[in-house]
Amino acid sequence: MTIEIATDRKASVIGSAWMIAAMAIFAIEDAFVKAVSEALPVGQILIIFGLGNL
Numbered sequence: 536m537t538i539e540i541a542t543d544r545k546a547s548v549i550g551s552a553w554m555i556a557a558m559a560i561f562a563i564e565d566a567f568v569k570a571v572s573e574a575l576p577v578g579q580i581l582i583i584f585g586l587g588n589l
Contacts, residue, residue, distance in 0.1 A: 564584070571580055 568580060568584065571583075575583075
């Protein structure tokens, strides 16, 4: 039973770390979109970032 609790705790910590990383990457991408939106039309922004996520 102690092993299961330790494994669940480790999985929770790893899951939390992935979530923090994903949110940080989203914030950086959002900053790029806002910076680029001053110079490019919306369609081009969607195509550029859409192709970048392939």
